[in-house]
Amino acid sequence: MTCEHSGSLLHGYLDGELGPVLAAEFERHLESCSQCIAQLEEQESLRSSLRAAKLYERAPAGLKMKIKRQIANTEADDEQWSWVPIWRWMGASAAIVALMTMSYFAAQRMLTARSGVQEAVLTEMIDAHVRSLQPGHLTDVLSTDQHTVKPWFDGKLDYVPAVKDLAENGFPLVGGRLDVLNGRSVAVLVYGRRKHFINVFVWPETGKESPVPASGSRNGYQWNYSRAHGMEICAISDVNAADLHDLSELLQE
Amino acid sequence: MLEPHERERFERLVMPHQDAAFNLARWLLRSREDAEDVTQEAMVRAYRFFGGFQGGEPRAWLLQIVRNACYTWIEKNRAADLMTEFDESAHHSSGATPEAAAVASSERERLMKALESLPARSREVLVLRELEGCSYKEIAAISSIPIGTVMSTLARARERLQQTLRPAPGKEVRRDV
Numbered sequence: 204m205t206c207e208h209s210g211s212l213l214h215g216y217l218d219g220e221l222g223p224v225l226a227a228e229f230e231r232h233l234e235s236c237s238q239c240i241a242q243l244e245e246q247e248s249l250r251s252s253l254r255a256a257k258l259y260e261r262a263p264a265g266l267k268m269k270i271k272r273q274i275a276n277t278e279a280d281d282e283q284w285s286w287v288p289i290w291r292w293m294g295a296s297a298a299i300v301a302l303m304t305m306s307y308f309a310a311q312r313m314l315t316a317r318s319g320v321q322e323a324v325l326t327e328m329i330d331a332h333v334r335s336l337q338p339g340h341l342t343d344v345l346s347t348d349q350h351t352v353k354p355w356f357d358g359k360l361d362y363v364p365a366v367k368d369l370a371e372n373g374f375p376l377v378g379g380r381l382d383v384l385n386g387r388s389v390a391v392l393v394y395g396r397r398k399h400f401i402n403v404f405v406w407p408e409t410g411k412e413s414p415v416p417a418s419g420s421r422n423g424y425q426w427n428y429s430r431a432h433g434m435e436i437c438a439i440s441d442v443n444a445a446d447l448h449d450l451s452e453l454l455q456e
Numbered sequence: 457m458l459e460p461h462e463r464e465r466f467e468r469l470v471m472p473h474q475d476a477a478f479n480l481a482r483w484l485l486r487s488r489e490d491a492e493d494v495t496q497e498a499m500v501r502a503y504r505f506f507g508g509f510q511g512g513e514p515r516a517w518l519l520q521i522v523r524n525a526c527y528t529w530i531e532k533n534r535a536a537d538l539m540t541e542f543d544e545s546a547h548h549s550s551g552a553t554p555e556a557a558a559v560a561s562s563e564r565e566r567l568m569k570a571l572e573s574l575p576a577r578s579r580e581v582l583v584l585r586e587l588e589g590c591s592y593k594e595i596a597a598i599s600s601i602p603i604g605t606v607m608s609t610l611a612r613a614r615e616r617l618q619q620t621l622r623p624a625p626g627k628e629v630r631r632d633v
Contacts, residue, residue: 214611218585220592249618250586256564258571259587262478266492270474270499277500305508333604422602
């Protein structure tokens with residue numbers, strides 16, 4: 204039998220990618236799990252033998268020279284061809300791929316340019332969502348009863364989020380959890396949707412600026428941000444945008 | 457096509473990552489010769505598309521292009537490589553040359569063969585992490601997968617690598633092939 208944490212989580216820890224809260228939690232787990240300790244040691248020794256083997260292969264000097272030369276020629280080429288359809292020899296498909304690549308980067312850049320803070324909060328939220336899907340990390344209080352989940356937050360935060368069970372609307376309440384967002388502890392409500400989970404971050408309004416764009420998707424995760432009753436609410440999940448929007452409306456009621 | 461100062465920017469920001477580009481291609485293609493061709497092609501492609509790059513991490517931007525060039529090359533020339541993804545037993549025999557099957561003479565060779573025996577996607581993520589030292593976020597951007605998938609792919613890749621390196625008496629037979 205293997206410990207459930209010896210999977211992904213152990214590797215996130217090994218790579219220093221868990222974040223302080225989760226890393227501390229995992230260290231606590233290590234105190235009582237000899238299996239994970241052994242696996243961690245084995246992985247560390249695998250890593251050091253990989254390092255010792257010096258498997259990194261640098262580009263040969265000849266290749267670097269060839270590249271330099273070809274790039275110099277590419278420029279000359281382009282100058283010469285600049286007044287004829289330059290895509291002709293690349294083929295239409297290559298042109299489309301190029302355009303798509305460029306617009307992809309342009310879109311990414313626009314998103315990033317909007318605000319560094321938005322970017323950071325969004326990344327944190329997506330990371331938190333992904334982490335929550337690791338075994339044993341979804342909820343701190345597991346209950347489908349809103350009257351159990353709501354009091355659980357009492358005393359853990361300086362506010363109490365509204366907790367509704369929306370099972371009748373197809374979003375059963377799964378439980379609640381504390382998470383850290385933008386340097387503060389926030390309440391997270393977990394809802395189910397068919398076989399998927401939706402994390403709903405709830406915190407008191409902090410200002411007029413919204414910390415994330417109203418909605419969008421990245422790496423296959425969707426988010427939907429709204430405000431209601433003095434709270435900021437952000438739902439995040441891999442369910443489709445329409446479902447997420449529905450949930451968001453229900454939460455605002 | 458590029459302004460002189462853009463060309464200077466390309467040389468300053470992107471060219472220093474040629475080693476990273478070659479290393480990724482070498483491990484994805486499992487051949488230095490093919491890696492040279494694909495690296496060259498990818499560098500030229502990056503140069504052409506450099507107008508579309510204005511910020512962010514130039515290494516990740518370049519590696520994304522290299523990675524895509526490698527998969528395009530594999531699909532065209534060695535489509536069977538990608539199939540081994542789903543067939544754990546196949547990649548030992550298919551990708552491996554007679555030398556690969558021979559007894560590895562040194563620890564380095566043993567590790568090299570083990571790494572090469574991993575499915576392409578696992579190898580990719582492992583090389584980016586262990587050899588290139590990329591963060592999960594960078595790997596997610598380069599490989600176009602969610603961060604959670606980076607973590608689980610790494611876990612699987614390392615466990616498989618561990619299994620391959622563990623002395624398995626049943627596999628001794630291969631040495632005679």
